Amino acid sequence: MRAEDLMNLAPVIPVVVLEDADSAVPLARALVAGGLPVIEVTLRTEAGLESIRRIAAEVEGAVVGAGTVTGPQNVKDSVAAGAKFLVSPGCTDILRTAMSYSGVPFLPGVATASEAMGLLEQGITAMKFFPATASGGTGFLKGLHGPLPDITFCPTGGISPANAPEFLALPNVACVGGSWLTPADAIAQGDWVRVEKLAAEAAALRA
Ligand SMILES: O=C(O)C(=O)C[C@H](O)[C@H](O)COP(=O)(O)O
Numbered sequence: 001m002r003a004e005d006l007m008n009l010a011p012v013i014p015v016v017v018l019e020d021a022d023s024a025v026p027l028a029r030a031l032v033a034g035g036l037p038v039i040e041v042t043l044r045t046e047a048g049l050e051s052i053r054r055i056a057a058e059v060e061g062a063v064v065g066a067g068t069v070t071g072p073q074n075v076k077d078s079v080a081a082g083a084k085f086l087v088s089p090g091c092t093d094i095l096r097t098a099m100s101y102s103g104v105p106f107l108p109g110v111a112t113a114s115e116a117m118g119l120l121e122q123g124i125t126a127m128k129f130f131p132a133t134a135s136g137g138t139g140f141l142k143g144l145h146g147p148l149p150d151i152t153f154c155p156t157g158g159i160s161p162a163n164a165p166e167f168l169a170l171p172n173v174a175c176v177g178g179s180w181l182t183p184a185d186a187i188a189q190g191d192w193v194r195v196e197k198l199a200a201e202a203a204a205l206r207a
Contacts, residue, residue, distance in 0.1 A: 003105035003126030006063070006085050007154055007174035009038050011206035012164065013087075014181040014199070015067055015156065016041045016051075023187050024051035028059040030192040031181065034199025040087050040177060042067040043074055049081045056082025065104075072098035079104060087156075087177070089130050091115065096122060107154055111135040113144060116151055126152050128177065133158030138166050145172045164205050 007013075014031055016039060018024055024041070031039055041051045043066055055064040065085035066078035075098040078086055086099055091108035096119065099106040109130040110116045119127060129141065132155035136143075141153060155167050156177030167176050181198045185191075 001084075001105055003085070003107055004152055004174065006038060006065075006105050007107075007126060007152060009063060009175075010036050010203060011168055011175050012036055012181065012199075012202040013038045013040050013154060013156075013175055013177040014202075015177050015179045016182050017044055017179065017184070018047045018051045018187070019045055021047040021050035021054060023190070024054045025058050026190065026192050027182060027187060027195060028055040028062045028064065030195040031199045032059060032061045034196040035203030036181065036199045037061050038063045038065070038085075038175075040065050040067040040085075043070075043078070044068045049077055052078065052081040052083050056084070069095070069099070069106075071095060075099055075102050078102075087128055087154075089128075091119065096124070109156075113148070116144065116148055120148065120151060125150050126174075127154070129153040129155040131157030132167070132176075133163070137163075138170060141167070141170050141172055145170070161201060161205070164202070168206055 055062050063084050066083040067087045069086045069088045085104050086106040089109045107128040109128040152174045154175050159176045159178040164176050167173050186194045
């Protein structure tokens with residue numbers, strides 16, 4: 001699968017931060033049931049890799065990937081755990097090389113025209129735009145579409161149900177990412193019904 005194909009699977013990629021790997025499977029099931037099969041589990045917490053492992057092994061229909069990938073070891077560990085894609089907040093030469101050889105699609109993070117051009121020079125055309133609202137939001141993406149029409153973005157960082165439609169309407173946006181689908185209190189309470197409802201609302205953002 002190419003990164004572009006991954007981005008077309010659903011309008012929203014939930015960015016999930018898990019403190020307890022026991023929450024991973026029911027949480028992922030709720031997201032998939034709501035219509036969001038692509039799930040990014042961040043490596044920010046100790047439970048991240050184990051959560052990826054369990055979702056990859058147990059949740060039918062889920063396409064689980066790793067977020068907060070910042071170096072080659074993260075790439076190796078994530079793929080070994082079963083990650084089907086990789087997402088990074090920014091990109092360095094070392095990280096790009098590791099992701100390129102990972103065998104799975106990846107979305108390297110960029111926030112400037114030069115960063116995007118650096119990746120384009122390497123043949124990379126799918127990128128995360130991060131942090132999206134703080135770095136110029138839809139105005140930035142509209143501006144970049146003129147000179148760099150071949151890049152497709154997944155804006156993440158500051159996206160909400162309120163502003164997601166504006167981003168999704170842009171020709172160079174295939175999907176958005178966000179943490180709003182999996183609120184920390186819902187996870188702590190095991191409120192999977194709420195997570196499924198949030199996912200269903202997000203899935204309907206692009207009919
Ligand atoms: O952990 C990572 O790899 C990141 O790059 C950060 C996340 O993508 C954002 O934290 C999500 O942003 P919010 O939806 O505004 O919470």
